[in-house]
Amino acid sequence: MDDGTQEHIQEVMPREMGELIEFHEMAYKLTGKVYRRTRKIKQHMMTCETCLNRQVKLGLLLTIEEFYEQAQQDHFSKLRYMVN
Ligand SMILES: [Zn+2]
16 A cells, blocks of 8 residues: 555544554564464473473474484485595
């Protein structure tokens, strides 16, 4: 919407425009709340034994052993690449 149109709408539909701005602000605040809560939950899940164990069981997270194994494989494949 260009400035001229916006001014015109503001003139003929002041209530709707006012509410629209209000809703935008509410949505903005809500987005912030959702983001902060999500980050808090994720932080918990990365440090909580119960959550970590569940994630490992579901295959969402590598166990320490798997991680180590994969890191070694990556290392060897890089070495092989350098030799060839
Ligand atoms: Zn937990």
